[in-house]
Amino acid sequence: MSTAAVLALAMALDALLGEPRWLWDRLLHPAVLMGRAVGWCDRRFNAGTGRRAKGVLVMAGLALGAILLGAALAELGWLVEVIVAAIFLAQKSLAQHVGAVADALRVSVGNGRMAVAQIVGRDTAAMDEPAIARAAIESAAENFSDGVIAPALWFLVFGLPGLLLYKITNTADSMIGYRNDRYEAFGWAAARFDDLLNLVPARLTAAMIAALHGALGDWPAIVREAGQHRSPNAGWPEAAAARALGVALSGPRAYDGRMRDFPFVHEAGRKMIGADEIDATVRLLWRVWGAGLALTVAGALLFAG
Structure with a gap:
């Protein structure tokens, strides 16, 4: 079976089952x-002298182990x-976590803060409704690239070794890739x-979002x-998501009790946003995912022919 056919089946299986708690509560x-x-x-x-050299060797060892494990599997x-x-x-689980923020926000701002705190690293205690929505949408866009498009692309190019290499790198970056x-x-x-492995997937994700939502004309602004x-x-x-949804993202937010004055992305977009825009983001995720699945199936059929 071709790699594209395997990927199409894996995408469908993930969309059907997501992360079943009955399984991962036991394993x-x-x-x-x-x-x-x-x-x-x-x-x-991570101690003593030569920490950068040690980090390079650790990342090389983790990468080699992931490649060998992928090849064996x-x-x-x-x-x-x-x-x-x-x-x-992570398509289904991502859509569920982002959608849960919209559901919680419709109950109360406090519930929305608790829900969005599960998917972002910024301070949430003082967030109002638009800030909660922006955080959820930004997380959705970034994690769609990291959790869906990137692993799918590296699997398509290099099979399981490529997929596991990407995932161990992304995991390492999320745990130790901090500037402190x-x-x-x-x-x-x-x-x-991690920056290197996400270079192409991030831009591919942006192009797919823009192409499917009539925003390719805004490509220079996106860049x-x-x-x-x-x-x-x-x-x-x-x-790309900001342009596709017509909203302003990013902007000021707090980390570790300190407000950071980040510029808005698509500042002309709507700033008074909430649960409806989060729901629109979930639909965007599924629309782009569906296009990716269609392209993968087409590739599988072409290869089979």
Whole structure:
């Protein structure tokens, strides 16, 4: 079976089942195991001198282990590949978590704050309704690139080795890729490698969002606003989503009790937004996902022919 056909089945399986609690309440999720591996490396090697060199070697070791594990699993046949790929795709769970913010926000702003705190790292205690909606939409756009398009693309290009390589890198970046005293040196390699692996997926995600929502004419503005983001990749799907939805995103927000004056993305867009715009974002995710599935199926059929 072709890689494209396996990916199409994995996407469908993820959309059908998502992250079933009955299973992961009983078994350790592979992403948890990856996190434990990164955590062990952090505790064991992130000390003393030469932390950047140690971080490079740790990232190289984790990457090699992921590639070898992916190759071994691929030898077990296409059914194992489908299951493993589906586990590491996050379309349904992402849509559910983002949609839950809209549902909570319709109950109260306090409920919305608690729901959005599950998916963002910024301070949520003082958020009003538009700030909650912006946070949810930004998280949806960025995590759609990181959790759906990127793993799908790397699987399509390099199979399970590529998928597991991407996921261990993304996990390492989320745990140690911070610019602070503890991780700036040790997590440097993880952060830079994650930036590299997301370079194409982030821009592909932005292009798909724009193309499916009549926003390709705004591409120069998307490129400009993506370049203003503190991340080299996260700004791309965020800027495209802002244009597609007609809303203003980013803007001032607080981290660790300190307000940061970030510029708005698509400042001319609507700023008084709420649950309806979050729901529109969930529909956007599914629309782009559907286009990706259609392209993958077409590729599978073309390859089969």
